[in-house]
Amino acid sequence: MSSKIMSYSYDEYFEIVRSFHGSPAPGVLIGGFMVDLAVKNLPEGILYDALCETKTCLPDAIQLLTPCTTGNGWLTVLPLGRYALSLYDKYTGEGVRVFLDVNKMEPWQEVRNWFMKIKPKKEQDSDRLYREIREAGQDLLSLRRIQIKPDFIQEKKKGKVALCPKCGESYPVSDGDLCLGCQGSDPYR
Template sequence: MSVHVLEYTFEEYTEIVKKFHGAAAPGVLIGGFMVDAAIRNLPDGILYDAICETKSCLPDAIQLLTPCTTGNGWLTVIHLGLFALTLYDKSTCQGVRVFLDPEKVESWKEIKAWFFKIKSKKEQVLELINKEIEAAGTTILSAQKVEILPEAAQKKHKGKIGLCPKCREVYPLDHGGICLLCQSNTLYAHGTHI
C-alpha cells in the first residue's frame, strides 16, 4: 500500500509542497506526517487552530493541509525553534502536540544527519533524505495530548484605527500618536512615490 499524507499519496503531497514552498524540503514533508498524526488524534468535525513552534518549513505543511493560514489568523507561529506543532479545538482548548522525536530519528541515517545538522546542506542528498522520510512516515514522531493556556489561545481584537498624521496611512490607534513605522523605521532606507 502506498504511503499517504491525509488524502494525498506521498508523491502528490511532494508535488504540492514543491509548488508552494519552492522545493521538496524535508521539514515540510515530515510536517505533512505531523499534521496527519495530529488530525488523526483529534475528534472528527471540530474547528481547530494551529500553533507552530518553529518558523522554518513546518508552517507551510500546516497551511497546505489544514484550514489554518498565516493570514486568516488560525495559525500562530511562535519562534521557539522546536520542530513541533499543535492543533487544538477552538472551543475547548484541548489539542494534540506532535513533534519529531530525536530518539526515534536515531535509526534513520539520512533524517538524523539532516535533523541534527551532521551533514552540511551541500553534503545532503535530498532524494535520499526524502526516501527515508517516506519510509519512516509517522514512526519518527511522538504525540501529546495538551491543553492550551487561555492567554495563548486568546485572539487579540484589533481595536480602533485612524490616520497617521505623519504618513497619512491607516494604523491601529493603540500604537500611539503616530504609526509604528513613523515612530521607528527599521525597515526602509528611503522611499519615493512611483
C-alpha cells in the same frame, strides 16, 4: 506504514510542496506527516487553531493542509526553535502537540544527518533523505495531549483603526499615536 498525508499520496504531496515552497523541503515533507497525525487525533468536527514552534518550513505544511494560516489568524508561529506543532480546539484549548522526535531517528540516519545538521546540505544524499522520510512517515514523530494557556485562546480582535498623522496610512489605534512604522519599526531607509 502508509505514506498518505491527509488526502494526498506522498508523491502528490511532494509535488505540492515543491510547487508551494520552491523545493521539496524535507521539513515541509515531514511537516505533512505531523499535520496528518495531529488532525487524526482531534475530535471530528471541531474548529481548531494551530500553534507552530518554529518559523522554518513547518508553517508551510500547516498552511497547505489545514484551514489555519497566518493571514486568517488561525496559525500562530512562535519562534521557539522546536520542530513541533499543536492543533487545538479554538474554544477550549484542548488539543495535541506533535514533534519530530530525535530519539526515533536511529533507523533513519539521513533524516538524522539533515535534522541535527551532522552533514552540510551539499554532502547530504537527497534521494536517500526523501526515501527515508517516505518510509519512516509518522514513525519519526511523537504526540502528546495538551492544554493551551488561556492567553493564547482569547479571541484576537483588531480593534479600532485610524490614519497615522505622520504618514497618512491606516493602523491599529492600539499601537499608539503613530503607526509602528513611523515609530521606527519599519525596515526602510
